Amino acid sequence: MRKKLQVYISSTYADLVEERxxxxxxxxxxxxxxxxxxxxxKETQMGxxxxxxxxxxxxxxxxxxxxxxxxxxxxxxxxTHWEYDYAGEVGKPRFAFVVTDEALEQKPYDFELGGYYxxxxxxxRSVLEEIPTxxxxxxxxxxxxxxxxxxxxxxxDDLCGWFSGKDVPDVQKLWExxxxxxxxxxxxxxxxxxxxxxxx
Numbered sequence: 001m002r003k004k005l006q007v008y009i010s011s012t013y014a015d016l017v018e019e020r021x022x023x024x025x026x027x028x029x030x031x032x033x034x035x036x037x038x039x040x041x042k043e044t045q046m047g048x049x050x051x052x053x054x055x056x057x058x059x060x061x062x063x064x065x066x067x068x069x070x071x072x073x074x075x076x077x078x079x080t081h082w083e084y085d086y087a088g089e090v091g092k093p094r095f096a097f098v099v100t101d102e103a104l105e106q107k108p109y110d111f112e113l114g115g116y117y118x119x120x121x122x123x124x125r126s127v128l129e130e131i132p133t134x135x136x137x138x139x140x141x142x143x144x145x146x147x148x149x150x151x152x153x154x155x156x157d158d159l160c161g162w163f164s165g166k167d168v169p170d171v172q173k174l175w176e177x178x179x180x181x182x183x184x185x186x187x188x189x190x191x192x193x194x195x196x197x198x199x200x
Contacts, residue, residue, distance in 0.1 A: 002031070003154055003161035008053050008092070009036040010083045011062035012069075015107055019062050019099060022139035026146035032154075033162060049083060057159040059087035060146070061096040061127065065104045065111030067120040078116070081123050088130070093159070095132040095149055098124060103137045 007027045011020050027034040035056050037049050053059065061084050068078035077085075087094055104111060111117060127133055134145050153159060 003159075003163060005032045005057040005150060005154055005159060005161045006035050006055060007032055007150065008056035008059045008083075008087065009034055009062070010059065010080055010087075012064055012066040012078075012080055015064040015066045015104075015109060015111070016062055016099070018139055019064065019097070019136075019142055022142045023060060023062060023097075023146060026143035027150065029143075030147050030150045032150055046082075049079070050086065053083065053087050053092065054090060056087075056092065057161055058150070058153050059084075059092040059094040061094065061131075062099070062142070063096060063120070063124055063127065064099045065107065065109060065120070067116035067123065070116070076119075078119075078123075081119075084123075084127065093153060093156075095134070095145075096127050097134050097136045097142055097145070098128070100135050100137050 009020060009023050009027070011023075013020075024034040035052050037052055061080070063080075068080040070076070070078050071082060084094070111120075134141070136142050136145070154161070
């Protein structure tokens with residue numbers, strides 16, 4: 001059966017539109033399912049984020065030049081940082097991309113003037129220490145790495161993934177076979193009881 005992995009893609013928004021789009025495209029081209037609350041909402045509730053990460057098999061982080069929108073109840077941490085931590089807490093396989101300084105210089109932002117620049121550097125250092133991380137200069141590199149990584153993850157038995165309904169065995173047939181076996185078992189038990197009575 002062909003297993004499709006659900007892949008959660010986490011990043012900031014404005015500075016990584018192209019990179020995020022490339023990641024989504026690469027996941028789809030590899031035959032898997034992209035997920036990520038940022039694909040649909042700019043701001044969202046934690047419950048939706050948690051559920052989306054919980055249902056995913058793999059977590060991908062893309063780090064650019066912004067730390068990102070901070071949590072409503074904790075301005076010391078961004079949504080992206082929180083997603084990364086949560087995915088680690090629940091044991092999701094994670095890997096990350098860090099956009100190089102040279103590539104960031106081509107973007108129309110002065111990242112050092114933005115808020116939380118130091119927090120981003122600290123976050124980046126912790127990511128580099130904790131999970132496989134790839135420095136990237138262009139979207140093609142992101143797509144190549146995703147293709148290779150997902151091919152490897154798809155072979156893991158501990159990742160459930162999703163299956164097409166046509167690949168699932170005919171459950172009705174299994175129920176019928178099970179019911180038949182139960183009837184046969186009941187009949188044999190009845191015969192056994194009858195034999196016990198006869199022999200007494």
